[in-house]
Amino acid sequence: MKLTILGCHSATPRTNTNPTSQVLEIKNHMFLIDCGEGTQVELRRNKIKFSRIKHIFISHLHGDHYFGLVGLVSTFRLLTRETPLHIYGPKGLKEVITLQLKLSDSWTNYPLIFHELTSKKSELIYQDDNVEVHTIPLIHRIYTNGFLFKEKKNERKLDIAAVLRANINVAYYRKLKQGFDVENEEGVLIKNESVTKDPIPPKSYAFCSDTVYNEAIIPLIKNVSVLYHESTFIDKNEALCIPTKHSTARQAALIAKKANVGTLILGHFSTRYNGYDEFKSEAKEEFDNVLLAQDGKSFEF
Amino acid sequence: MKLTILGCHSATPRTNTNPTSQVLEIKNHMFLIDCGEGTQVELRRNKIKFSRIKHIFISHLHGDHYFGLVGLVSTFRLLTRETPLHIYGPKGLKEVITLQLKLSDSWTNYPLIFHELTSKKSELIYQDDNVEVHTIPLIHRIYTNGFLFKEKKNERKLDIAAVLRANINVAYYRKLKQGFDVENEEGVLIKNESVTKDPIPPKSYAFCSDTVYNEAIIPLIKNVSVLYHESTFIDKNEALCIPTKHSTARQAALIAKKANVGTLILGHFSTRYNGYDEFKSEAKEEFDNVLLAQDGKSFEF
Structure with missing residues (x-):
């Protein structure tokens, strides 16, 4: 299982920080999770073959999580893609993407299949022989889901x-x-x-961004191998968490501890900070196995 | 009059090429012309103050000319902009931008004023004491306008x-x-x-992208100081011009010659080419004063 962070910052893209997007390589899949502006360029920079992306998961419809999607969909067309593309995301996503295709008179020449999400309960949204994907309902300013990727039981x-x-x-x-x-x-x-x-124990990965501190997700992510949990702020800005519906690094770590996860990766950093040491040190006070996301960095588990 | 090229390539953004966007500084205005994906990052890289942009002109609704607009509009909001923003572009632009604002439940806290264009004749779309802006109807696969920026007569x-x-x-x-x-x-x-x-003669700038070779624009751009004309292809790929409704460098130069412009800037290069020497040499066979656009390059006139 390999996770490549294309972008792990909140709000606006800048010359040195990218909005949220990441690629999870698991059981021969390349799942793209969120797709902020500039994602297609970061895919190229990280030498990820466009043709291997067949499933895209969009957590919510704030721009820093999906403004790069329409460009990627268009580029797939220009690259004469024929493989179907499945997009999972909140209701409304299909309308906004197809409106833009209509206005440019540029329909895709590959099947573009939207799976629009509206449930506030966890759902199984994808499965095959090797892997399954469930939603993780999150609490944010608008309808938002995290995603749980689970390997199925391996063979003996x-x-x-x-x-x-x-x-x-x-x-x-x-x-x-x-x-x-x-x-x-x-x-x-x-x-x-x-x-x-005994078989190799199946691995699992939970992506939880964006969300306020929410213990209701703990049963869903219990014992996952790796949890990516947003940590927009550090302690000194905790007061911003409630109005913006975000979390601190410490809150992310508390969730990790209570869910007994293997590794916690912190991300979705506010661009107000110049460094990330405090994210790590504050989280480590609650949970030891903490890593920091970084644009362009890969993690293998 | 200063022109900064943020991007001058066609189709998809890549690590080393940006789609169309440029900033024209004229009579104390900063006019943003087209806004491909990544434009807001290029504005930062070129140290252009976001607050100075009050008018954005969108030529047409192909993604490489406007997919960066919704992100820029959203970033202006995050920067707590209060100054009104005027956007001039084809009908449909308002719907696609406002749909995305609606879905993210993030309305702008500054006045966002759309001036939707539908006419196939040249129109005066903006003027003040110092400058006026006219559309230049172009022929492309979808409804497209170039823009003519003219200084008004200077004082003696x-x-x-x-x-x-x-x-x-x-x-x-x-x-x-x-x-x-x-x-x-x-x-x-x-x-x-x-x-x-005698006063300094007023300067003028014509932006013509994307378009097939079209002599009908010549009366509109006659004697302009600077013409930016798309040149997606070179001679050897001229056959692609008709189906894609684009131009070669030579065709751009023929328009420049017939319109008696001061300087021709070539841009909107297809990303199929690795170098641009042939664009210049083929254009120079028709018209001598040719410059090549380049991402991040500024021209002063």
Whole structure:
């Protein structure tokens, strides 16, 4: 599982800070999460192949989270894309994108499929054999969802030496990986656990931006491997959290602790700050395993 | 008159090329012309004060000419702008910008005034004491206007030595600048031409992008000081001009020659080319005074 931060700042794009966008590489998918202005340029800068993006998740309709989407959709057309593109986001997104395509008389030559979200409860919005994606309802100034990406249970791993010793036909290996007991060449039933090892535990990633401090999300993100939680402010500006419906670094860390996550990544920094040391130190007072997002940085888990 | 090119490339923004946007400084105005994705970042990079922009002119509703507008409008709000902003562009622009403001529940706290254009004839769309702006109807795949910016006639310049010799009261200097004859302290009528010099000739700038080769614009841009004319292609790709409704560098130069302009600036280069020498050399075969636009470059006239 690899996360590439294209932008992790709030509000307006500047020469040295990008608004929110990130790419999650998981089980051979490249999921694009949010798409602030300039995202397509950052995709190029980070050498992410446009053609690998098939699913885009938009948390909410504030500009710093989606103003780059219409440009990316248009660029896919210019690149003569044919692969369908699925976009998941709040109701209204389809209207605003299609209005702009209509005004430019430039319809896409690939299928553009909108999955508009309106529920205030967590929903399963995508799944295949390897991964599933759920919404995480957040509390912000407008309708907003985070997203939970979960690997499905991995297959058991063969203990090849034990399998050979047990004299099992190769035709049964697939069944062994799936956890079944099988008969060996002599017709003896072989217990699965005696020839396989536990699978790699499935990984999970929760993206929570933008949101006020909200303990209601804890059951949804319980025990995730990695949590990206917005931390627009530090303690000294905590008073801004309620009117703007944002969080401090400390609040993000409290959520991480209570949800027992593996790693917390802080992001969505207000551009009022020149450095980010205090985000980390204040969060670390509540939860130890804290990383700071940074535009252009990749994390592997 | 100073022109700063923020972006002069067609189609998609890339790490090293920006879509169309430029700032014309004329008679104390900062007119923003087109606003492709990333324009607000380029304004910062070029240290142009956002508060000085009061009029934005959008040629047409292809994304590479206006996808940065909604972000700029939103940033003005975050910067607590109060000054009115006037936007001139094709019908539809108001709907797409206001829809996005509505969806983000973020109305501007400054007056946002749209002047939607629908005429296929040249119109006077802005004027004050010093400058006027006219549309230049262009032929492109969708409804498109160029813009002609004209300084109004400048005042005559006082020949101070002559004025003093003629013993004219300082109260009459304003009238002299306006071209009137005045009486001197002895009551003798003094001919204006004997104590003033011709004014600096007014400058003018024509922005013509995007357009197919179209001689119908020549009467509108006749004798302008500076013409920016799109040149998406060079000769070898001329066949693309008709289907895409664009021009070659040579065609831009032919328009410049027939319109007897002072200087031609070529821009809106297709991103298929790695260098621009051929744009200049092919244009120079038709018209000598050719400059190449370049992202981040300023021209003073």
